[in-house]
Amino acid sequence: MKIVGVGVGPGMLTSEASKVIQHAEIIYGSPRAIKLAQEYITCEAKNIGDYSKINELPSNAVVLSTGDPNLSGLGKYAGPDAEIIPGLSSLQVACARLRVDIADVVVVTAHGRNPTSAVVKFRQAIESGSTVFLLPSPEMGVDMVASTLESFGLDVPIAVLEHLGYPDEHVEVGNADKTPLVNSLLYCIMTGPAIRLDFNLKNKTKI
Amino acid sequence: MKIVGVGVGPGMLTSEASKVIQHAEIIYGSPRAIKLAQEYITCEAKNIGDYSKINELPSNAVVLSTGDPNLSGLGKYAGPDAEIIPGLSSLQVACARLRVDIADVVVVTAHGRNPTSAVVKFRQAIESGSTVFLLPSPEMGVDMVASTLESFGLDVPIAVLEHLGYPDEHVEVGNADKTPLVNSLLYCIMTGPAIRLDFNLKNKTKI
Numbered sequence: 001m002k003i004v005g006v007g008v009g010p011g012m013l014t015s016e017a018s019k020v021i022q023h024a025e026i027i028y029g030s031p032r033a034i035k036l037a038q039e040y041i042t043c044e045a046k047n048i049g050d051y052s053k054i055n056e057l058p059s060n061a062v063v064l065s066t067g068d069p070n071l072s073g074l075g076k077y078a079g080p081d082a083e084i085i086p087g088l089s090s091l092q093v094a095c096a097r098l099r100v101d102i103a104d105v106v107v108v109t110a111h112g113r114n115p116t117s118a119v120v121k122f123r124q125a126i127e128s129g130s131t132v133f134l135l136p137s138p139e140m141g142v143d144m145v146a147s148t149l150e151s152f153g154l155d156v157p158i159a160v161l162e163h164l165g166y167p168d169e170h171v172e173v174g175n176a177d178k179t180p181l182v183n184s185l186l187y188c189i190m191t192g193p194a195i196r197l198d199f200n201l202k203n204k205t206k207i
Numbered sequence: 208m209k210i211v212g213v214g215v216g217p218g219m220l221t222s223e224a225s226k227v228i229q230h231a232e233i234i235y236g237s238p239r240a241i242k243l244a245q246e247y248i249t250c251e252a253k254n255i256g257d258y259s260k261i262n263e264l265p266s267n268a269v270v271l272s273t274g275d276p277n278l279s280g281l282g283k284y285a286g287p288d289a290e291i292i293p294g295l296s297s298l299q300v301a302c303a304r305l306r307v308d309i310a311d312v313v314v315v316t317a318h319g320r321n322p323t324s325a326v327v328k329f330r331q332a333i334e335s336g337s338t339v340f341l342l343p344s345p346e347m348g349v350d351m352v353a354s355t356l357e358s359f360g361l362d363v364p365i366a367v368l369e370h371l372g373y374p375d376e377h378v379e380v381g382n383a384d385k386t387p388l389v390n391s392l393l394y395c396i397m398t399g400p401a402i403r404l405d406f407n408l409k410n411k412t413k414i
Contacts (some may be wrong), residue, residue, distance in 0.1 A: 011221060011222045011223035012221045012222070012223060013222055014214065014218060014219045014220060014221055014295060015218045015219070015220055015222075015225070016218035016219060018222070019218075051409065068299055068309065069303070070232040070299065070302040070303055070306075070308055070309050071308070071309040072308070072310065075302075075303070075306065075308065078306065084303040084304075085303070085305070086295050086299040086300055086302070086303045087295075088221060088293050088294075088295070089299075089309070092275055092296075093293055095277040095282075095293070096276070096277055096282070096291040096292070096293045097291075097380070099277075099285065099291070100277065101277055101278070101282065101283060102275065102277050102278040102298070102314060103278060103298070103315065103316050103319075105312040107309060107310040108310065109310050112310075120281075124226065125246060136329065137350060151352065186311060187211065198287055204389055205290070
């Protein structure tokens with residue numbers, strides 16, 4: 001089995017990934033992952049119902065993962081013989097847009113298996129002055145970010161990044177007083193002192 | 208100016224990156240970056256002498272960065288109007304090979320501007336039980352990793368990953384007692400409890 005990262009938006013497939021997809025005998029993925037890879041798909045592509053069961057798929061299966069399989073993706077379900085092919089993640093596109101070095105970022109996944117540890121990790125990172133990239137959940141969103149910053153008395157930027165890589169990509173940067181709005185379900189958040197505001201970018205709003 | 212990540216090895220260019228390179232009027236990069244992008248280059252490609260001066264290059268320049276420009280790459284030199292196009296980093300390929308989730312990793316860049324803070328960050332991460340991805344330097348290499356683990360009494364894997372993505376890629380996994388060998392200048396290190404050893408991989412040696 002091969003687990004292939006298709007990137008977080010259009011045009012992000014690597015040549016290695018597109019070759020694997022072109023030569024696949026059977027493909028599985030979410031509707032969004034299949035759409036991102038569509039131009040290279042030459043075989044049957046089936047929707048995945050239960051991601052935790054990908055190990056029960058045939059050994060020749062090519063499984064598509066949006067973003068990078070190893071960032072809150074399907075990599076964690078990979079069996080011992082699976083091959084993982086990385087893809088561009090939302091973390092990388094967010095860092096490119098906000099001019100943040102990936103080495104300066106603490107990554108927090110709110111929709112992981114352990115919501116309590118995600119909250120603890122987030123608060124510790126904020127308290128220590130780190131910049132945090134957050135894959136949010138309904139409970140851990142921009143309001144939680146703003147209230148955490150306020151509780152520590154921190155005035156640092158909060159960025160909401162929606163539809164990264166898509167034509168309707170939108171990045172809005174505010175702070176705890178003026179929190180950026182979230183208008184979609186496909187978004188991520190970055191907050192912290194490493195966000196650079198001295199640059200120009202299409203589709204970006206400072207509030 | 209566009210700063211384009213070409214990935215850490217062959218076949219990692221995204222379709223967006225290869226289109227930008229194909230339509231470039233003038234390209235700058237290191238010899239390795241230019242070689243990775245060679246098949247898409249249709250204009251003159253010049254070697255960069257001093258990376259910190261890329262802002263003095265013409266505004267139509269396409270500057271190639273190995274890996275991801277925002278992971279110890281050229282992104283930090285980007286001017287306010289530059290556009291950064293991400294690429295696959297050694298961190299991602301290492302996480303794919305060793306089955307580690309990127310959210311579980313602390314990234315330390317030894318050859319950055321401040322070697323002392325890199326050592327402090329590395330020791331703090333190891334002491335707290337984190338898994339660390341290290342872009343090494345002559346002073347901060349596998350011996351320093353092993354002695355740090357020993358000083359904290361930690362028995363966790365140490366992986367040396369050489370030539371990631373190239374045909375002669377080699378991954379060797381040991382520990383503080385049996386440290387993996389480094390045979391080249393193009394390598395990175397991962398160490399910590401998140402490294403999974405229960406999988407099979409070509410080109411990988413457990414010692």
